[in-house]
Amino acid sequence: MTDDYLDPTDSVAVxxxxxxxxxxxxxxxxxxxxxxxxxGDHLLDRLEALLRERARPKAIxxxxxxxxxxxxxxxxxxxxxGATDVLVEGLAD
Amino acid sequence: xxAGDTDLDEFFAHGVSDGLPVVPPTRARVSQALEASGRAGxxxxxxxxxxxxxxxxxxxxVNAVMAGCRPEYVPVVIAAIAAICDPAFDLxxxxxxxxxxxxxxxxxxxxxxxxxxxxxxxxxxxxWRANATIGRAVRLVCVNLGGARPGIVSMSxxxxxGRYTYCIGEHEEVxxxxxxAVEHGFTPDDSxxxxxxxxxxxxxxxxxxxxxxxxxxxxAGSLAVVESHKMTHWGDTLVVLGxxxxxxIADDGWDKARIxxxxxxxxxxxxxxxxxxxxxxxxxxxxxxxxxPQPETDTTPIPKFREPDNLKIVVAGGTAGRFSAIVPGWSxxxxxxxxxxxxxxx
Amino acid sequence: MHDGVFxxxxxxxxxxxxxxxxxxxxxxxxxxxxATEYRTVVVPxxxxxxxxxxxxxxxxxxxDEVVRRVTT
Numbered sequence: 001m002t003d004d005y006l007d008p009t010d011s012v013a014v015x016x017x018x019x020x021x022x023x024x025x026x027x028x029x030x031x032x033x034x035x036x037x038x039x040g041d042h043l044l045d046r047l048e049a050l051l052r053e054r055a056r057p058k059a060i061x062x063x064x065x066x067x068x069x070x071x072x073x074x075x076x077x078x079x080x081x082g083a084t085d086v087l088v089e090g091l092a093d
Numbered sequence: 094x095x096a097g098d099t100d101l102d103e104f105f106a107h108g109v110s111d112g113l114p115v116v117p118p119t120r121a122r123v124s125q126a127l128e129a130s131g132r133a134g135x136x137x138x139x140x141x142x143x144x145x146x147x148x149x150x151x152x153x154x155v156n157a158v159m160a161g162c163r164p165e166y167v168p169v170v171i172a173a174i175a176a177i178c179d180p181a182f183d184l185x186x187x188x189x190x191x192x193x194x195x196x197x198x199x200x201x202x203x204x205x206x207x208x209x210x211x212x213x214x215x216x217x218x219x220x221w222r223a224n225a226t227i228g229r230a231v232r233l234v235c236v237n238l239g240g241a242r243p244g245i246v247s248m249s250x251x252x253x254x255g256r257y258t259y260c261i262g263e264h265e266e267v268x269x270x271x272x273x274a275v276e277h278g279f280t281p282d283d284s285x286x287x288x289x290x291x292x293x294x295x296x297x298x299x300x301x302x303x304x305x306x307x308x309x310x311x312x313a314g315s316l317a318v319v320e321s322h323k324m325t326h327w328g329d330t331l332v333v334l335g336x337x338x339x340x341x342i343a344d345d346g347w348d349k350a351r352i353x354x355x356x357x358x359x360x361x362x363x364x365x366x367x368x369x370x371x372x373x374x375x376x377x378x379x380x381x382x383x384x385x386p387q388p389e390t391d392t393t394p395i396p397k398f399r400e401p402d403n404l405k406i407v408v409a410g411g412t413a414g415r416f417s418a419i420v421p422g423w424s425x426x427x428x429x430x431x432x433x434x435x436x437x438x439x
Numbered sequence: 440m441h442d443g444v445f446x447x448x449x450x451x452x453x454x455x456x457x458x459x460x461x462x463x464x465x466x467x468x469x470x471x472x473x474a475t476e477y478r479t480v481v482v483p484x485x486x487x488x489x490x491x492x493x494x495x496x497x498x499x500x501x502x503d504e505v506v507r508r509v510t511t
Contacts, residue, residue: 005118008118008155011471013470013472016447016474017447018476019447019450019453020450021509021510022509022511033442038379039489039494043494050502055506067186069183070185084451085451086509087452087453088509089456091458091486093460093461093484093485093487240467246467
């Protein structure tokens with residue numbers, strides 16, 4: 001808003017790029033992050049089975065954040081960043 | 094944005110209102126508010142989830158002016174914003190959930206008298222500028238700095254009218270017990286604000302009980318349906334005892350700890366009554382059910398509230414009327430908790 | 440959303456699976472952080488009343504899209 005009135009809002013948006021993608025999941029470490037909302041584990045269980053069957057990953061790692069109502073804690077985030085090639089997170093509903 | 098007769102519409106157009114007209118935040122009004130805070134406008138109080146807009150003293154003052162606050166209310170708003178941005182409050186979840194919570198402010202201490210914060214008759218209702226505008230300022234900060242725009246980021250199915258404003262004072266002068274603030278480690282001379290991620294208040298009617306156990310049995314009956322009749326392991330929830338009920342309970346020699354213990358014990362139910370599909374399709378979550386090989390017949394008691402201390406007690410409201418009120422928290426395990434902050438004197 | 444944006448910022452290709460009612464909220468949150476390129480994988484709402492088998496069927500349906508979201 002302009003000169004007459006002061007602006008009640010604030011923006012912290014900074015331009016961000018998405019990460020570079022691998023050509024396939026062959027030989028990759030895939031982390032499946034359960035956000036701890038009911039039924040999300042059922043979805044990830046099935047995705048894990050399909051990934052093992054079809055994608056030839058090096059490993060599939062399962063992680064779970066303590067509650068869907070908050071972003072993942074810093075230590076969990078750091079642990080994942082250091083140990084995975086790609087991440088699948090769900091299920092927010 | 095030009096000043097003039099149509100400027101109120103401009104605030105609606107910019108999406109910075111709560112649906113009611115706002116007071117235009119002119120430089121003169123904002124500098125008065127800043128001056129009353131006794132702090133530098135650039136001081137950062139918090140970053141407001143989920144969008145993490147920076148709540149500087151000046152941004153808080155702008156929103157407080159828009160809400161209609163008098164300058165001397167600003168220190169209360171600042172303390173409330175610090176409280177809702179404490180990670181323990183989980184404002185991210187509160188602002189994004191499909192459930193209905195909003196910050197309820199409970200003010201304690203001498204500042205209630207200085208600012209004219211209503212603690213008595215009609216405590217949750219309209220008519221007092223301090224209650225109305227301090228609560229509203231917190232809502233405007235949630236939207237304008239936190240990004241909690243309804244239907245966009247804030248996905249609450251219903252919300253509730255407290256999202257316009259939700260601010261009470263504890264009626265310390267008629268309470269038989271130490272205040273909420275004193276129970277949480279402050280002194281009676283401190284002025285504080287407590288924030289609870291709160292549903293709408295539910296009135297409890299009991300005209301005839303003459304003993305502590307009788308009044309509290311009625312109140313427990315209303316607490317039993319918080320969230321749903323089968324919700325368990327719930328967390329911080331506010332029990333607002335009306336002064337008449339409080340007097341009846343205190344005359345039996347009961348303190349707040351005994352009240353909490355009584356309610357908590359009474360609000361347990363056996364596993365077998367909480368199985369999904371019995372008396373409603375919802376019920377104990379899978380990870381709890383797994384602990385009981387035959388839940389259909391198991392009588393292990395499951396608490397409605399995780400701990401007695403989750404039942405937070407204040408005395409508020411008018412001195413006539415045998416009523417109390419329940420304010421359910423949004424407080425499942427690892428979710429939002431009650432947070433208190435001292436209000437700085439300018 | 441904040442998790443997904445964080446992991447992408449740290450070089451981890453991420454597929455965040457959400458239900459259809461939250462598409463607008465997810466977009467708004469990602470944009471507020473500046474992550475305008477961020478894309479989610481969407482399953483039909485609601486999820487909570489579904490059986491395990493029904494949820495598995497959703498996984499079968501979105502599997503290809505999940506893989507596409509984290510590969511080139």
